[in-house]
Structure formats: structure tokens, C-alpha cells
Amino acid sequence: MQTKEKILAAALKLYNNKGINTITTRHIATSIAISPGNLHYHFKQTDDIIKTLYDRLATEFDDLMQALEALPLVDLAVLRSFSRSSIEVAYKYRFIFLHFVEVATRIPTIRTHYKSLRARRETEFKAMFKKLIQNGTFRNDLPGEVWDELVTQIFIVGDFWQSNNELSGRLTGDKLMMQYEQTISAMFFPYLK
């Protein structure tokens, strides 16, 4: 593995386990037995490492979204499998979600990027819900605002289920992902026809 990839892998692991504030570039360098100078040759600024990792997260999400859009029809099973894949990606880059506000504050381009990604996904979700109402999967007796609020709720839960676990659950790995798969899919339950 190239040094640059080694750095990213080590950084991801350390950030995920110890957070972005306790981990310094020296920690990362030491963990893969390279010098601080070498690390800064590959990443001039520390934040460039975080930025790169965020970009990868964004790309992996985008791939999921595009796969979803390519499907001819969206039903509950599809929604569930999409949610499962999203959870896996989010877990892989969990430090970002666990420190999302700080990451977005430290690296303004991340906030900008997230905002536009979010806006895009919001319209996508709303369109999808409309379809699911029309084809009789979802209820048709609820006022429109309720669906808008559901979208907001989904984003909050989707972005912060890991923070919630960190505070009260402390599950890890598959157990954690399975629990929140359930939590997220339960969000749709009372909306079913």
C-alpha cells in the first residue's frame, strides 16, 4: 500500500476510535512508523486528511444513491436495503458523524458540500414518498407537511444515530448497525397503509 493510503487508513482507524481532537498527526505517523515530515509531505495540512476522508464518504454515498435511482421501482424492500447500505458506509466513516458539527466548522468546504448534497437528497426523498403514496404503499390521509417533517426526522436520525449510540448504547459493529436498521425502518411503520 502506498504511504498516502496507509496514512488515510491509519487516520480513519484512529479518528474512529479516539475522535478527531485527541489524535494528532504525530499519532497517525507513529502508528504506521513514518516520520511527521513524511506525513506532511503527503498532506500539507492536517485538515486535508479529514477532507479526503469526507470526500470518500461522499463518493460512496453518491454511488448508493445512483444505484437506487437506477432501479425501475422502489418498494419497501428496496428502501430497507438502501438503508442498510447507508448504515454500513456511515459506520465506516463514523468519526465524521460523531463530530459532524466540528468537522463542518473546521472545514468550511465540507459544510458547503453537505448542504447541497442534503438539498438534493431532500427532493429525492420527497419525490420517492409521493410515488409510494400513489402506489398505495404509504397512507394518503396525512397532510403534506407531515411528509416534509418526516424527511427532516430521517436526516437527523440518519446522521446522528451513531452519536446517540455513543452516548447511551455503546454497541459496536454488526450489533450496532442491526439495531439502527430497525430504528430507521420503524420510522416508516406508522406511515404504511
Added chain:
Amino acid sequence: MQTKEKILAAALKLYNNKGINTITTRHIATSIAISPGNLHYHFKQTDDIIKTLYDRLATEFDDLMQALEALPLVDLAVLRSFSRSSIEVAYKYRFIFLHFVEVATRIPTIRTHYKSLRARRETEFKAMFKKLIQNGTFRNDLPGEVWDELVTQIFIVGDFWQSNNELSGRLTGDKLMMQYEQTISAMFFPYLK
């Protein structure tokens, strides 16, 4: 105002506006024109300031909870007014929620305290839902797990609506609180009979 109170007020303001990582004890001291030595006379450790602010948040929440429990009956209006008051308290101490994972990591007693508070509130919520099902406010056709998941959702949204706003909305003050009052009350909508 006593110096100790001045420090806490200044810290709250600065933390809320700039986060806990950019603000140092020197910033706090300078903002109220006292020396660093004086600040550390009142708070030996920086984290003691955060700890004290968290304790106040916890107390204010406890007061709300006790007021709620003292009421003879709980209906939707009561639930809504409780949610409104919670939102105000959470906004007042918003830096804690915006950096919840880091705060809980840095100050272990906060994590411990939050966990037990959370467990207590979970049973309270579940009992309340049971009552609302029995008196016909909530639906009685849903499986029990759905209510458990609703409780989880409520905590996630309740703890992280501010982080969500920080990432995508950036509303402030009343506008912000009013929006999330709606988001939170909309969570109950599809559960109504």
C-alpha cells in the same frame, strides 16, 4: 454578579457561539477582563466549567420533568408545552448538544450522568405512551416494538436537532426553536388515533 457567575456566563456565550475547541480559558478570561490566574482560582480545571454548565442543564431539565409528573393528566397540549420548554433549555445550553460526543468523552461523569438520566426518561416516556394509548389519544393497532423505536427516535431528534440545524439550516433563536417544535410534534402525528 460574582466573578464565578461571570465566568460561567461568558463561557456559555463563547462556547455556544464558537464551540468548545476554539475557545480557551484565556478567551473567557479576556472577555470579562479578568486574569487567567483569577479564572483558574475559581475553576481549577477548564473542564470544571463545562461540568458546571452541564449540571445546570441537567437541573433545568429535571425541573421540567418534575413539573410534568406533577400534572394530573397528560394530553397532547401538555406534551407540546413540555416539548417547547425542553427546546428552550436545550437552546440555552446548545454547545453541549452541538458537541455532545466530545463533551461526554472529555468528561466521563457527564456520560455516566446522561446514561442514567436517559434510562429514567425512557421508562417515563414508555409509561406515558401506554396511558395515551389507553385513553384513546394514540393508536392501539401498532406492535409494541414500534413504540420503543419511537422513544429512541425522540431522543435522537431531541438531542441532535440543533446539530442538524448547524449543518443545514443555520436558523437562530425563535425561528429555530419554532421550526423544531413543529418537527418534534410532527413525530407524534401518525401515531394519533
Added chain:
DNA sequence: ATAAAATTAGTACATTTGTTCTAAAATTAG
């Protein structure tokens, strides 16, 4: 009024951290 206690300012120290610089080593290209 005076002694004791509490508060405050200011300095200083040790550590950490991001980053830069230089020279050596390794790799690549011609």
C-alpha cells in the same frame, strides 16, 4: 482597626502541536 481569609493580576513553565526546512535515501526516467 487589625488580623485572617479570599480574591485577583501577572508571570512563568512545561507540553503539545501544526508546520517548515534540510539533507539523505530511494525511486524513476532517459
Added chain:
DNA sequence: CTAATTTTAGAACAAATGTACTAATTTTAT
């Protein structure tokens, strides 16, 4: 094979930061 380029190590620097220390000042108690 040799020159150019890339990569690496290691030292060094400057700024920041939490905290301790000391002496002065203010407040409180008697």
C-alpha cells in the same frame, strides 16, 4: 549508469494552552 525526481527522516520553530506560583490587593470577621 547517471541525472532528475520523489520520498523520507529528523530536527527545529513558533504559537498556543493548561496550569501553577507568587505577590499584591480586597474583603471579611472580630
